[in-house]
Amino acid sequence: MAHYVPPLRDMQFVLQEVLDVEGTLQQLPAHADLNLDLINQVLEAGGKFCAEVLHPLNARGDHEGCSYDPQTGDVRTPAGFKEAYAQFVEAGWPSLNCDPVHGGQGLPQIVKTGFQEMTTACNQAWSMYPGLTHGVSEILRAHGTDEQKALYLPRLVGGEWAGTMCLTEPHCGTDLGLLRTRAEPAFDGTYRVTGSKIFITSGEHDFTPNIIHMVLARLPGAPEGTRGISLFLVPKFLPDANGQPGTRNGVRCNGIENKMGIHASPTCQMEFDGATGWLVGQAHQGLKAMFVLMNVARLGVGTMSLGLMEAAYQASVAYARERLQMRALSGPKAPELAADPIIVHADVRRMLLTQRAYLEGSRALAYWAALLTDVSERHTDPVQRKQADDVLTLLTPVVKAFISDAACECTNLAVQVYGGHGYIVESGVEQLVRDARINPIYEGTNGIQSLDLLGRKVLADGGARMKILGALVQQFAQAHKDSEPMREFLAPLEATGTLVMECSLQIGARAFENRDEVGAAAVDYLRLFSHYVYAYLWARMAQVALGRGDDPFYAAKLVTARFYVQRLLPETRMLAARIQAGGKNLFEMGAEQF
């Protein structure tokens, strides 16, 4: 497997030069004294941990996988994983962006996001263990009682205990309204939770002495469907009087799945059998509370996908520089060697630049979303908070779906750059393809993300959020309208904006007649909309780089921006044609005709 070098310079480019993180954070009292030096130091130390501790475990973890003991219900993680987690906790990484009130370090989400990119680039399976713990502490922070907060938050924040989210059941994934797990009230104010959950990431493992499950279940007499679902906290071990793991609770792992990838992350079948649980938030409001975690998780999937793209890109470039094969069509470029390195070939460059353009565009997007999270939570001005939240709401399905699809494409391109060697496990790149393939599926499939964007976030609010985003784009375009060199980036950006607007109106009109038109257009619409966002971010990156073309770093940014505009953005023409075709054709066949 290729070496991993934390992409600190590229991260700084986005943080400092594109997003002006320092200036933005200084408007938030909680982070007013944070400066770029400190952020860079944290990311540098984080990158070192990821490259030195997590990366060497990645291929081994894939090969060894997790093992399940049917006698005890225990799950053993691959060699070295537990020790890496201990180092992670020891160094304080779990609490990076947690509230200092609960023992956190109070750093902004954007720093956490940069760190998360690197943990996933080095080891997606490992990074999934701590991934949900933070989400669980966020739910408790938002919806927990004071007792729950006092008992659980310090342990979750520090990574001493781990957390899970238990939603899916064998017969219900997307459609949570069908869920059957039930919670019966006990005499002491607790509940007895009974039911079967599947696909529970880190449902059981040997990292921590306790695991805190967040379980969706129905109270007796609850309304049917999604309005009758409540959220329960169910610890693996009931905390004793000292807050230490005490009596074993009635929850057990019944098996782990054999999966395409992320072999080192146990995907657990969990059986709750009269397990003691505590209600979190209000009865029947469980989905609302869980959505705190879902939104965090969806942004996290985008960041994880970004990490995989970086790993795949680094591996591809290293191989393309080193592998000698054929001569350039325009004549030998390395006549002293037996053949030219394959990086001279146009099609290899096309594959590398495609990766690079999606990778760097995705980094700008994921970091922007993280910064919007910080502003939406911490700005003193409610108008600013609301605006950041509106844009973030709109971008969340793009971060989740477009970046995870891009990661599938780019990791597959890495395999193609390697040729036959990429199909061999030893290369490390085929693992990235297998690991990346889960990202378009979990935390709401990308089809569901598309419906969320088009149905809920564009059509349902009559385009109000779109207008806010459009104003940001307009403001940027206006500021640089007199710059001749910016025209090659601004003209396609504006054309894409127009196309998005036309398609939105057209779909809206059709959906008025037939709701199925929303589903028929959603996936293509999300991609079209995403290109609008990427065209905006690439224009911003190009603007920063313009005039600094003497520096190879900025020159490469400009080349990549042009590649994006010339070679990837034209997908919008295909997408618009598909959307314009409408949904009628999809419904002309009966189920039996397929």
Add this chain to the structure above:
Amino acid sequence: MAHYVPPLRDMQFVLQEVLDVEGTLQQLPAHADLNLDLINQVLEAGGKFCAEVLHPLNARGDHEGCSYDPQTGDVRTPAGFKEAYAQFVEAGWPSLNCDPVHGGQGLPQIVKTGFQEMTTACNQAWSMYPGLTHGVSEILRAHGTDEQKALYLPRLVGGEWAGTMCLTEPHCGTDLGLLRTRAEPAFDGTYRVTGSKIFITSGEHDFTPNIIHMVLARLPGAPEGTRGISLFLVPKFLPDANGQPGTRNGVRCNGIENKMGIHASPTCQMEFDGATGWLVGQAHQGLKAMFVLMNVARLGVGTMSLGLMEAAYQASVAYARERLQMRALSGPKAPELAADPIIVHADVRRMLLTQRAYLEGSRALAYWAALLTDVSERHTDPVQRKQADDVLTLLTPVVKAFISDAACECTNLAVQVYGGHGYIVESGVEQLVRDARINPIYEGTNGIQSLDLLGRKVLADGGARMKILGALVQQFAQAHKDSEPMREFLAPLEATGTLVMECSLQIGARAFENRDEVGAAAVDYLRLFSHYVYAYLWARMAQVALGRGDDPFYAAKLVTARFYVQRLLPETRMLAARIQAGGKNLFEMGAEQF
């Protein structure tokens, strides 16, 4: 894993109604008495063998894989594989399309292709064992001496012995000019072959008592590069006086690769250490001889990819009909159930129809190419033979590259239809993704196929072959120009033809200035060109189906044809935009800037 039903009706549709196989074959004296009934009987029996014998072994083979014994150099195949091969030989399947002179059944290539689709749909890894044996016998038939033919052909044709092709070495895959394996002449007219080969499919196994390797190597004093490569026949066991496996030859398997997929197919490192070999064909003409096999293999990769798409489609449809989740956006479709089957959702239908349109278009293409093979080899009129060969030559890279890319897309769509369940090994669909991923790589990567199409087969002959294809399309369009219902298929076909022509001329003009422009455009051009071919084939299928819309089978063909035109063909707009952007942007970064 979902059940597999041999798609006999769909196969017949293409064979009989679209391609008029009976009428075409009756013009070939060798097949003049072949009728559709016989073809259907063979395919029905073949389908039964595949579904009953090969399909149940597929998931087990993936799980168990092959094992290698470093002591003996032996490779053990998964349980049941050897027995299935014995049944296959017993039933005479290996010799389906072989020359009766050598014990073959003399059926046309198109029947073999239909059978091969089904073997791969049921078990790609298994189907690779006999896959190359036929190619080896084709080389011997074309280039072997009479002694070589007499000794080896009957055993290869009947499947008693197996064959391999040994091209790749650790430092050379695409670039065979770099190969180092050498062959020293011995006193008795044989050669001593020495060198290391990698990625040798079925290089060692326990199916047959002998394995015949076709090895590329250099004679002493051979010219450098590809003009100094000769082809040698190197048996694992030297045949004794009775033609039975005798003395063990100096060739040994040094290990097998651990791969992303096709686990049940051993990918061998082969060490030749003074192995006795016989020259096949003329000295230094080895690549030319090997190309007989390469072309067969490339068409085979397309057919295999077609099979995987059929398997993925059948699994997707079965799951989409059965899985209950959510209600249709336009209101409940199965109110009596807890939720609607997911086949009611527009986006699920989009995924199924995408699979179906690529699948059925690919079947039409692969079968057409097979029929062209038959005509090019057997027609009595040399003009007809030449025309068929010209079109086949043009279509071969399309069959290899476009179908294998489509299979990657479609198997991934199958996983997406299954959602989280698709990521689990048990579903069987993730295996299809892993197995399909090799197809765009081996037998010349899809990048190489694209260069072959654009560079050698379109530009190098000044568009002569393109004109022949264009005339066929024109003839079809002309014949149906007055048909109002055909307009929705013919208009986009003609527009695509115009686009292909414009892009070809534009690239040609640019390439005149800079050869790298060919590499810069090749992959996009192959896709554009492929859509032209698919648009033609879908128009032909639509034409057959038109007017029979009362029959659900034909109605479904029309719906799928429309879906192809409305939703998939618009990719040409993106491709043309990319091609028009030219290659300059690809070369603006130095290797160190990536």
